[in-house]
Amino acid sequence: MKLRVCCMAWCVAALIAGAGAAQAQPVRPGKDVPMARAALPAGVTVSTWAEGLEHPWGLALLPNGGALVTERPGRLRVVSPSGELSPPVSGTPKVDARGQGGLLDVVLHPDFARNGLVYLSYAEAGEGGNSTAVARGKLVQDGDRWRFADSRVVFRQAPKFASTLHFGSRLVFARDGKLFVTLGERSSRRTRPDAQGLDTHHGKVVRINDDGSVPSDNPFTSDKKALPEIWSLGHRNPQGAALHPRTGELWLVEHGPQGGDELNVVRAGKNYGWPRYTYGEEYGGGKIGEEASPPGFEPPLYSWVPSVSPSGLAFYTSQAIPGWNGSVFTGALSGQALIRLQMDGQKVVREERLLTDMGRRIRHVVAGPSGELYLLTDAGQGQILVIRGGR
Numbered sequence: 001m002k003l004r005v006c007c008m009a010w011c012v013a014a015l016i017a018g019a020g021a022a023q024a025q026p027v028r029p030g031k032d033v034p035m036a037r038a039a040l041p042a043g044v045t046v047s048t049w050a051e052g053l054e055h056p057w058g059l060a061l062l063p064n065g066g067a068l069v070t071e072r073p074g075r076l077r078v079v080s081p082s083g084e085l086s087p088p089v090s091g092t093p094k095v096d097a098r099g100q101g102g103l104l105d106v107v108l109h110p111d112f113a114r115n116g117l118v119y120l121s122y123a124e125a126g127e128g129g130n131s132t133a134v135a136r137g138k139l140v141q142d143g144d145r146w147r148f149a150d151s152r153v154v155f156r157q158a159p160k161f162a163s164t165l166h167f168g169s170r171l172v173f174a175r176d177g178k179l180f181v182t183l184g185e186r187s188s189r190r191t192r193p194d195a196q197g198l199d200t201h202h203g204k205v206v207r208i209n210d211d212g213s214v215p216s217d218n219p220f221t222s223d224k225k226a227l228p229e230i231w232s233l234g235h236r237n238p239q240g241a242a243l244h245p246r247t248g249e250l251w252l253v254e255h256g257p258q259g260g261d262e263l264n265v266v267r268a269g270k271n272y273g274w275p276r277y278t279y280g281e282e283y284g285g286g287k288i289g290e291e292a293s294p295p296g297f298e299p300p301l302y303s304w305v306p307s308v309s310p311s312g313l314a315f316y317t318s319q320a321i322p323g324w325n326g327s328v329f330t331g332a333l334s335g336q337a338l339i340r341l342q343m344d345g346q347k348v349v350r351e352e353r354l355l356t357d358m359g360r361r362i363r364h365v366v367a368g369p370s371g372e373l374y375l376l377t378d379a380g381q382g383q384i385l386v387i388r389g390g391r
């Protein structure tokens with residue numbers, strides 16, 4: 001009997017180990033996927049919608065065909081359907097605009113048409129340094145001026161830390177009305193290990209209600225030592241996120257160090273490994289962690305070595321550019337390209353680098369309602385570009 005129990009235990013252990021071996025990804029995800037520079041498909045055009053924006057970071061399309069756009073130094077502007085920029089919207093939060101910090105993402109409340117609510121993420125200074133915060137306000141028009149009224153902070157990344165790097169911070173509303181916020185680990189050897197702990201918001205995705213309260217079904221709410229906003233952990237600096245059009249799950253791209261940028265499917269309570277498991281290394285060389293993720297840690301769906309610095313993420317689900325239907329797009333900052341990942345189900349089968357001859361850093365990509373793609377270029381004189389199909 002004892003032997004039998006022991007054998008059963010061994011069999012179970014062997015089964016788990018076997019599953020782990022399959023999950024441990026002996027080959028880096030993405031390594032065997034063909035990658036090519038590519039031209040835009042025939043008839044597809046790229047045009048400038050607006051320009052003269054100082055390091056634009058976030059873009060939210062408005063129901064009237066216009067948009068809201070953030071500039072990292074701390075300005076929010078309204079873009080008219082014809083591409084005119086409003087004066088800065090008044091009443092936006094004061095930001096810590098040093099390094100990678102400043103005014104970052106912008107998203108509309110799912111019921112914006114009725115309530116006018118807008119959410120902004122930004123680097124907020126405070127005791128101990130700074131961190132990512134999210135403010136909610138109401139977009140109000142007074143003649144040709146706009147204001148962010150009744151501003152209220154609904155989330156603050158804790159703890160604050162003195163760094164000008166790795167703020168995250170994309171904002172995505174899920175289909176159930178919960179808000180995801182992606183958060184960086186602040187790029188310090190001191191805070192890097194925090195990405196593995198549940199007692200800080202460093203290197204996490206958090207999930208909150210639209211008023212900033214914590215959803216009761218968050219994965220760590222019963223753990224007294226955990227911050228209850230946490231949805232997933234082990235992230236480095238996630239700067240692109242979007243909902244998968246079929247599953248409604250959150251996908252994100254995050255910056256690796258030197259090498260090891262990642263595309264991840266983000267699920268409740270899962271650990272994405274940083275800094276214990278990474279395909280990247282220290283800048284200038286030097287090992288950080290192991291490459292393959294063991295059981296209990298989620299390997300990326302796809303990864304980039306060398307790094308491209310992905311920022312912004314969009315799913316393309318339109319026949320306006322038929323060959324792109326079903327693709328995933330991300331902007332590349334250091335990679336200076338628009339990246340298209342051709343998918344077969346949830347598997348990346350081909351990578352294309354588009355617009356490489358422009359030589360621009362692409363900060364963001366947003367899918368429009370009629371099969372167009374909006375891009376933000378990251379520069380002192382940044383632009384909003386629009387890619388349209390030929391039909």
Ligand SMILES: [Ca+2]
Nearest residue numbers: 262272273274
């Ligand atoms: Ca990872």
